[in-house]
Amino acid sequence: MSNCTDSAALSKSESNFVVLLWTWPFNYQFPVDECPKPFDTAKCMFTANHSFYNKAKAVVFHHRDVCQSRKQMPQMPRPEGQYWVWFTLESPSHSPNLQFMDKLINLTMSYRSDSDIFTPYGWLEQNEAADNYTIPEKSQLVAWVVSNWNPQSKRVRFYEELKNYITIHIYGNQHLPLIREQTNSVISKYKFYLSFENSIHTDYITEKLWRNALLSGSVPVVLGPPRENYEKFIPSDSFIHVDDFPSAKELASYLLELDKSDQKYQEYFKWRSKLKPVGNTSWIIHYCKACIELQSAPPYRTTPSLTKWFT
Incomplete structure (x- = not known):
């Protein structure tokens, strides 16, 4: 003005x-x-x-x-x-x-x-009618878009361990190039997205979950506040929390198990028949x-x- x-x-x-x-x-x-x-x-x-x-x-x-x-x-x-x-x-x-x-x-x-x-960075709304959500076609396994690369942060340290057991494609500064306007279309090709927050605080659940993962149709693997905090805002069967596993190795094993079973993987999308994410x-x-x-x-x-x- x-x-x-x-x-x-x-x-x-x-x-x-x-x-x-x-x-x-x-x-x-x-x-x-x-x-x-x-x-x-x-x-x-x-x-x-x-x-x-x-x-x-x-x-x-x-x-x-x-x-x-x-x-x-x-x-x-x-x-x-x-x-x-x-x-x-x-x-x-x-x-x-x-x-x-x-x-x-x-x-x-x-x-x-x-x-x-x-x-908030996003929220869920009721679908006007029951909706048979179509999962985007998947050709890749795990993606992560990160701009602030801090080797001492919890999320980078966890990634450094996780990458030993599963292939992860990283986009952003000093990693794979990604045009901002193409973020959702690129992520949609991945079964899982690492929604890792840069710091851990109550309710601090950002676009990494809402826009990058949910709007792209990728299952979020979250690192942030505890699971019960996420469940205030999204269904318990809509995401995977790193805290659910005693180690990065066991998390990787679970993701690889889901990769081999379409039926188990699709369970993470059942909630979309009644709800839709708003993240933009x-x-x-x-x-x-x-x-x-x-x-x-x-x-x-x-x-x-x-x-x-x-x-």
Whole structure:
């Protein structure tokens, strides 16, 4: 949105709930004119124009864009009743300097299911009718797309052991090339996808599961929070958890067993007759969810310590 205030925008701000994006997330700009269905039930005027600060009912702070200093947040007095919303999709391991947010934030907005505004990386929806899901044709066994290669991370260390017992094709930086737009079509050819998170935290279940594995029609092999955490969001028979096996060798043996039995492999797709994954989320959808929740926001209060909650 332009930084120049015009009369039309001012008029709209008078009739709509104004939500100020203090920064564009990671400086990525996107259309904010209209919320897509089904997130268009509440009307907000979204703007990144700081001149609307005094009119805004809520200001959303994307953590990674303001985490260097308190000076990156407003220095002027806060209008009475204005909500300050703290927003992140990153894990606590990648969310530095939470402490200077203490007693400033009114509402939390994140992938955590106990956030005031819940903005997950994906979710399941009911099929309108029973659907006979067609499993994509498979010609390969195990794939992994990884951009952040840290040899000391749990996921890389687990991979280094797993690769001794089963063939794994790795795509991404310093590995096999992959055009972003072709990610799903490439992964769909694999029976299994390694949905390995870069850090282990409650509810931190990212696009690695929702978009890369489930939308591609590949069975996710997950490394992240415990199995019971995944089962809050997806059926127990829709994924394989590395913690279910005492060693990487035994996990590999199980995957090779499934590879030899179409009947056993297809059991991991039975849930798709009733449910379908939604994994192509976008920034605007997250903000539109905020718009809906803000209409019935709880009474004005502050979060004493983000550091203690966001672990």
